[in-house]
Amino acid sequence: MKHYSVLLYFLVFCTVLGFSQTTIKDVQTRYPVSYATVSFNNGNGLFANDEGEFVFTKKLYPDVDTLYISALGYKDLKIATLNLPDTILMDTETNTLDEVLITAKIDRKFKVENIKPYLDDDYYHCWLPTIESEIAVYFNNPDTDLKKITKVHFPITLESKDWDKRKRSNADKKPFSTLFKVKFYNSENGYPGKEISYRNIVFRTTEKDGDNFTLNVEDEDIFIPKNGVFISLQVLGYTDNNGKLLSNKKYKEIKSNDGSIVKIPTNFRPLLPFTDKITQNNTYIKRVFINENKWARFEKESNFQSSLLQAGLNNYGIGLTYNVYKD
Missing domain, CATH: 2.60.120 (Jelly Rolls)
Structure with missing residues (x-):
């Protein structure tokens, strides 16, 4: 009964805040894009976690209408906060990936x-x-x-x-x-x-x-x-x-x-x-x-x-x- 009450409170809390969890993924592999930067373009922002997830609520940020998302190896993305989708897909930046260097193990003193x-x-x-x-x-x-x-x-x-x-x-x-x-x-x-x-x-x-x-x-x-x-x-x-x-x-x-x-x-x-x-x-x-x-x-x-x-x-x-x- 106690666990049910906690869950009910969480659901009510999320509804009041306009809770919205969004996941950022690679458009090809569908793997999460870890620790992507989510900018509000007003001097503030937040980061996605290791699973590419972040929480954005209009209750907390009523004046933010656009998110600017960036991550190493991906093209920058601009997306409206109105009807923010559950999943955001990012394209890889081929010019960046081409610069990755493969190094051999060095066996020297x-x-x-x-x-x-x-x-x-x-x-x-x-x-x-x-x-x-x-x-x-x-x-x-x-x-x-x-x-x-x-x-x-x-x-x-x-x-x-x-x-x-x-x-x-x-x-x-x-x-x-x-x-x-x-x-x-x-x-x-x-x-x-x-x-x-x-x-x-x-x-x-x-x-x-x-x-x-x-x-x-x-x-x-x-x-x-x-x-x-x-x-x-x-x-x-x-x-x-x-x-x-x-x-x-x-x-x-x-x-x-x-x-x-x-x-x-x-x-x-x-x-x-x-x-x-x-x-x-x-x-x-x-x-x-x-x-x-x-x-x-x-x-x-x-x-x-x-x-x-x-x-x-x-x-x-x-x-x-x-x-x-x-x-």
């Missing part, structure tokens, strides 16, 4: 090199992740030796449950379960260019992972291009206990001084610590749903309004482990 991540537990030194922002960090290639990335180390700052105990290392931490997407780009004119990995790379992190999440990418066969590599991080949203991506919270609406409504993206945890220990500006930011999806270097000259830049904290200190192969 190598030396392991490490670049340590920059950790910081100061809340005021941190970036608050939102799904509309992608952060990329540049790593140069100092010579012509062949280099394969095996691990990426992402700094994370945890928050204490009790603010008064925030400086204690043994203080209980606020729980979270968050899914991130990682991308690798080559360098084109000093900015992130084309992706050099053609598979979705995601990871889930919780407060139990501590202040440094290590992602093993050894099986991805990612080699550092001669002009260097950009490694990016993008939050997809919170997950359930099984790692399944949950529906994103609606953005906040704040009334400005002139009476207009400003939509503020939802912040997610964990926090990402920035540092002033890197001399060059190696961090780049992209607003996924706005500014024509263009990259900008994270510096004052790029007109970013950020307290981090005011404090001289202009880099996210990702760490790296890679193999340097001998001739």
